[in-house]
Amino acid sequence: MVETVVFARPQALAPVPTHYCPGCTHGVIHRLVAEVLDELGLAQRTVGIAPVGCSVLAYNYFSTDFHEAAHGRAPAVATGVKRARPDLIVFAYQGDGDLASIGMAEIVHCANRGEKITVVFVNNAIYGMTGGQMAPTTLPGQVATTCPLGRDVSLAGYPIRVAELLATLRTPAFVARAAVHTPLHAVTAKEMLRRAFRYQAEGTCFSLVEVLSTCPTNWGMPPVEATEWVEKNMVPYYPLGVFKTPEGVDRAPRPAPAEEG
Amino acid sequence: MPQILIDRDLCKGCELCVNACPQKILALGQEINAKGYFFASVVEQKRCIGCRLCCITCPDVAIQMRVSGTMYHYFAY
Amino acid sequence: MAKKLMKGCEAIGEAAIKAGCKLFFGYPITPQNEIPEYMAHRLPQVGGTFVQAESEVAASNMIYGAAGSGERVFTSSSSPGISLMQEGISYIAGSELPVVIVNIMRAGPGLGGILPSQSDYFQATKGGGHGDYRLLVLAPWSVQEAADLVQDAFDLADYYRNPVMVLGDGLIGQMMEPVEFRAERTPCKPLSPKAWAATGCNGDRPTNIINSLFLDPEVLERHNQKLKAKYDLMVRDEVRCAAYGTDRPYEVLIVAYGTVARVCSTALDDLREDGVGAALFRPITLFPFPYAELRAAAETARAVLVVELSTGQMIEDVRLALEGSRPIHFLGRQGGMLISPEAVAERVNAICAGLRAEVRHG
Numbered sequence: 272m273v274e275t276v277v278f279a280r281p282q283a284l285a286p287v288p289t290h291y292c293p294g295c296t297h298g299v300i301h302r303l304v305a306e307v308l309d310e311l312g313l314a315q316r317t318v319g320i321a322p323v324g325c326s327v328l329a330y331n332y333f334s335t336d337f338h339e340a341a342h343g344r345a346p347a348v349a350t351g352v353k354r355a356r357p358d359l360i361v362f363a364y365q366g367d368g369d370l371a372s373i374g375m376a377e378i379v380h381c382a383n384r385g386e387k388i389t390v391v392f393v394n395n396a397i398y399g400m401t402g403g404q405m406a407p408t409t410l411p412g413q414v415a416t417t418c419p420l421g422r423d424v425s426l427a428g429y430p431i432r433v434a435e436l437l438a439t440l441r442t443p444a445f446v447a448r449a450a451v452h453t454p455l456h457a458v459t460a461k462e463m464l465r466r467a468f469r470y471q472a473e474g475t476c477f478s479l480v481e482v483l484s485t486c487p488t489n490w491g492m493p494p495v496e497a498t499e500w501v502e503k504n505m506v507p508y509y510p511l512g513v514f515k516t517p518e519g520v521d522r523a524p525r526p527a528p529a530e531e532g
Numbered sequence: 533m534p535q536i537l538i539d540r541d542l543c544k545g546c547e548l549c550v551n552a553c554p555q556k557i558l559a560l561g562q563e564i565n566a567k568g569y570f571f572a573s574v575v576e577q578k579r580c581i582g583c584r585l586c587c588i589t590c591p592d593v594a595i596q597m598r599v600s601g602t603m604y605h606y607f608a609y
Numbered sequence: 610m611a612k613k614l615m616k617g618c619e620a621i622g623e624a625a626i627k628a629g630c631k632l633f634f635g636y637p638i639t640p641q642n643e644i645p646e647y648m649a650h651r652l653p654q655v656g657g658t659f660v661q662a663e664s665e666v667a668a669s670n671m672i673y674g675a676a677g678s679g680e681r682v683f684t685s686s687s688s689p690g691i692s693l694m695q696e697g698i699s700y701i702a703g704s705e706l707p708v709v710i711v712n713i714m715r716a717g718p719g720l721g722g723i724l725p726s727q728s729d730y731f732q733a734t735k736g737g738g739h740g741d742y743r744l745l746v747l748a749p750w751s752v753q754e755a756a757d758l759v760q761d762a763f764d765l766a767d768y769y770r771n772p773v774m775v776l777g778d779g780l781i782g783q784m785m786e787p788v789e790f791r792a793e794r795t796p797c798k799p800l801s802p803k804a805w806a807a808t809g810c811n812g813d814r815p816t817n818i819i820n821s822l823f824l825d826p827e828v829l830e831r832h833n834q835k836l837k838a839k840y841d842l843m844v845r846d847e848v849r850c851a852a853y854g855t856d857r858p859y860e861v862l863i864v865a866y867g868t869v870a871r872v873c874s875t876a877l878d879d880l881r882e883d884g885v886g887a888a889l890f891r892p893i894t895l896f897p898f899p900y901a902e903l904r905a906a907a908e909t910a911r912a913v914l915v916v917e918l919s920t921g922q923m924i925e926d927v928r929l930a931l932e933g934s935r936p937i938h939f940l941g942r943q944g945g946m947l948i949s950p951e952a953v954a955e956r957v958n959a960i961c962a963g964l965r966a967e968v969r970h971g
Contacts, residue, residue, distance in 0.1 A: 277534070278587040278597040289592060293569065294546030298591025316809035318678065330818045336807035338677050339820040341700050344670035347662065351674025352807070354658045355632055355682065359809050377670070380663035454552055454585040458609055487546075494546040 281305040283314040285334045294494020296484045297325060297393060299451045301332055303461045304362070304391055307468050308335070317360040318352050320345040322374070324366035325399040343374025346381035349388045360471055362389040368398045371407040371431050378437070382477050385442040389467045390479040392433060395486040396505060403489030407431045410504055415489070430508065434481045438514035439522070443476045446515040450483035450506060452498035463513070476517040483509055534582030535598045536574045542594035543571035549586035549595060555579045558586060584609065612787040617752045617777065618643030618685075620788045621711055622651060624759035625683050627790050630709070631657035632682040634671035636664060636690060639723040640779040641713035644685040665690035669697025676706040677819035679806025681763055685711035687779075688729050689720065692737065698772055699738030702836070703821030705805075707766035709759065710744075711775045713782035716945040724945025725779030727867060730922035733776050734896045741833050743840045745773045745847060746895040748866045752786035758893075761797045765847065768798035769839050770805075776895060778918065779945070780868040840897075849893035850902050853877060859888040860964060861957050862910035862935075864903065864927050866892045869916050869948060876953035887957050895923070900930040907935050912960050914938045916953060918946075 280286060283305035291297045308314040317335040321327050323342035330337035340348040345363035353361045370378050370392050378390065397415055398404040405415040405422055408430045412421040422430075434448040445467055449460035460482055467478035483505050485497035492500060536558075538549075543565060549572055550558045557576040565571045572594075574580065582603055587595045615623070622644050625633070633648040645661060652659045662668035668684050675682040686694060691712045701708050714729050716722035729737075733746045745765055749755035755777055762773040807817045823829035854877050855862075865873045870891040880887045890906045892899050907913055913935050915924040921939050928937060940956045942948050 272600040274535075274598050274600045275603075276596065277582070277599050277603060278584050278595070280593045280596075284593060288542055288567075291591065293544035294548055294591065296591055298593070299589065302591075302593055315812045318807050318809060320674070327822060330820060334810075334816060336810050336816050337818045337820070338674060338807055339704070339818070339822050340673070341670060341696055344667065344673075344697070347667040347670035348674035348677075350660065350662075350667075351632075351634060351671035351676075351682070352678045353674075354634075354660055354671070355675035355678045355680040356808060359678065376663050377667050380667065384660070454588040457588050458607060461609065494548055495551040498548065498551075 281309045283308040283334055285332055287331060289332055290328055291325065292488040294485065294487045294497060296451045299457055300391065300393055300460070300482050300484060301329065303451070303457065303464055304364070305333060307461065307464045310465070311468055311472055313360045313468060313472060316358065317362065320349045320352070320361065320363040322363070322365055322369045323400070324369045326364050326366060326393065329364050343369050343372070344377055345369065346374065346377040346386070346390065350381055350384070350386045353386055353388050357387070360468070362391060362468070364391045365393065366399065367392070367394045367396065367406045367408040371433050382437050382444055382479065383440050383442050385444065385477050387471055387474055387477065389471045391464065392479055392481040393484045394433070394481050394509065395484040396430070397486050397489045399486050399489055410508055432509060434479070434514045437479060441521055443517035444515055445470045445476060445478040445517060447513040448481040448483070448509060448511050450501060450511055452483065452485060452501040470517065533600055534580050534603060535577060535600070536580055536586065537596045537598065538572055538574065539594045539596070540571040541566045542592045543569060544592055545569035545571055546591065547572070548589045548591065552585045552589040554583060554585065555581060610790050610792050612789045614785050615752060615788045616643055616785045617755055617781040617783060618713065619647045620752045620756045621685065621759050621775070622647035623790065624756040625709070625763070626651060626655055626657070627794070628681065628760045628763040630681040630683050630763060631655065632675045632680055633657070633684065634660045634662050634668045634675070634682070635684050636662050636668050636686065638687045638690045640715055640782050641685050641687045641711070643782070644711065665693035666697065669694035672708045673697055673701050673704070673706060676701065676708045677704065677807050679803040679808055683709035683711065685713065687713045687715045688717050688726070691729065691732065695738035698744070699740050699742060700821050701772045702742035702744070703740060704819050705770040706772070706819065707770050708772045709762045709766055709775065710772055711759065711777065714776065714778040716943065722945045723779065725868065725947065726918045726943065726945060727778060727869065728919040728922070728943065729776070730895065730919065733774050734898070742836060743843070743896050745769065745771060745843055746776050747773065747849070748776045748893060748895050749781060750867050750870050750891065752781060752784065753788050755781050756788050756790065760794060764796040764798045764800060767800050769843060771839060776867070778867055844897040847894055848897045848899045848902065850899035851891045851893060852888065852906050853891070854881065854888035855906055857886070858909065859886040860911045861887045861960050862907050862913045863887060863889045863916060863953065863957065864913055864923070865889065865916040866895065866923065869918055872948055872950055873916055873953050876950040876957070879950060879954050880957055885957060885961055898926045900926070903927065903930040907931055910935060911964050912936045912938060914940060914956060914960060916940045916948060918942055918948065
């Protein structure tokens with residue numbers, strides 16, 4: 272009886288254990304990206320960019336070439352690599368503190384220039400590596416070490432919806448939001464990542480997939496409960512779906528409808 | 533017959549697979565692995581339906597699935 | 610190739626292209642705007658790529674990315690912009706990447722002014738970013754020398770796998786002078802293929818990782834020692850300086866670099882005519898600083914006059930070189946005010962007068 276392996280570690284993922292906390296879904300997202308790179312046959316000419324954050328050590332976890340980048344600067348580094356070697360597949364793997372806080376200018380302008388790179392944006396609503404501080408995506412009322420009484424929107428403003436924000440840019444791009452807190456969500460997330468990398472491989476446009484992710488350690492809850500927390504709290508605030516496609520008709524710039532009465 | 537293989541030393545005992553298994557045949561054992569985690573193991577291999585949900589949800593690629601004979605996949609992955 | 614009248618900024622841009630550089634990432638800032646403008650116009654003509662970044666912070670990370678993929682790349686900016694690039698430069702040095710950075714200095718601190726200055730000497734030579742790293746710093750005093758040093762900078766950067774800074778000022782950037790680009794130019798250092806570059810491992814080599822993160826202190830210490838060894842090599846092999854008028858006896862040695870040295874060389878001619886014994890020592894590499902050469906030049910002088918467009922920064926290295934063996938005088942202007950040859954000559958005469966007075970008392 273022939274025995275076939277149906278599910279195993281993708282080639283593009285190095286055969287090493289990771290430092291991520293138990294239940295942290297960074298690991299799932301790493302695997303999905305690696306699987307997509309394998310399936311599209313891109314790994315051999317891929318260069319990843321790993322900026323500061325829990326996922327900086329991604330450069331040890333993928334079996335592709337990598338650049339470590341300064342905090343928030345991955346989109347700029349990716350621009351440098353892609354402009355120098357347009358034949359390479361370039362992806363930046365960023366956290367929410369990195370992309371939406373210190374690196375906001377870099378991501379907005381990278382998207383606006385239409386750099387033909389792919390950004391895997393992991394949104395876990397907190398700073399992980401540094402021990403649980405408030406991030407630009409920390410939810411209203413969510414407790415973090417720098418908002419111990421919960422995020423006070425009158426002081427820290429509301430969490431930033433990056434996918435929607437980038438979708439308003441006129442330059443063609445593929446922008447989507449997915450999640451990995453259940454296997455079904457992970458399958459959909461993989462499809463989004465596949466589309467994103469395919470757009471890059473075809474040289475079509477800038478692509479970004481925001482992936483909601485868990486942080487059991489800094490949320491202070493067991494991994495399974497953390498996945499439920501994503502479903503109950505994050506998905507309502509960060510709706511999943513495709514926000515912008517290169518083929519899509521650009522939203523005409525028009526002011527919000529006038530409030531009646 | 534699908535077969536689930538859990539790499540005991542890659543598992544961090546996060547229980548995501550235990551939660552995801554529709555057959556509820558996965559559980560954390562009493563033994564600890566090299567890192568000191570109680571690692572997951574298959575309680576009733578026979579009742580595994582080969583859906584791969586455990587493999588997909590595992591953050592540490594600790595779960596491999598092998599099949600002897602042909603296998604119908606419920607969904608493309 | 611015939612001489613051509615060019616503005617400093619444009620000569621610098623053309624020099625980079627002559628050095629085979631096809632990539633420029635920069636940002637507008639006076640007084641170096643003509644460099645990005647020139648590159649935006651010229652690079653497409655040579656199959657190159659120009660990108661205007663959203664900030665100098667981004668630009669410094671873009672050149673990091675491009676250099677990491679093994680391509681020659683350069684950026685330029687001016688003082689405040691170079692301040693924004695410091696983190697990127699530290700990463701570039703820490704990851705051992707070859708880049709060329711041109712700083713057309715302007716008056717500071719803060720927003721300061723847009724006129725020439727030399728007030729970034731410390732930032733350039735003592736490291737503006739964090740960590741034990743050094744930039745090889747070249748200071749041209751003419752548009753021709755700027756063009757030559759930019760071409761050398763690419764070879765030095767590739768050879769040492771380290772950022773190299775060409776430190777000009779608003780004068781060099783904005784003035785026009787005849788420039789000649791030699792058709793054939795041999796690299797000033799032996800160059801080897803960049804096997805370390807991250808270009809996609811293509812299945813035929815282990816992965817290359819461009820990185821400056823070493824969480825294990827022992828590994829990071831070894832890394833620092835490796836970088837230090839490089840800088841020691843630069844100190845041993847890359848010192849460049851020039852001396853003028855040291856073939857005849859002199860009492861006062863003027864020490865200046867860049868355009869200020871040219872002002873001083875004019876003053877030298879005037880002083881010679883008045884029979885005053887003066888000479889000029891000009892560091893060209895600011896790191897590695899020519900300590901030994903300066904000590905030798907000051908051997909027969911009785912006093913040294915340091916002239917800078919700052920409140921005195923290179924003077925500290927002059928002190929290190931002379932170790933108190935000579936009185937050191939300072940003449941400096943700031944804010945974009947320039948120093949005239951007459952001012953230099955006047956100060957030299959005052960010093961000489963002082964020396965003679967000492968002799969009478971002595």
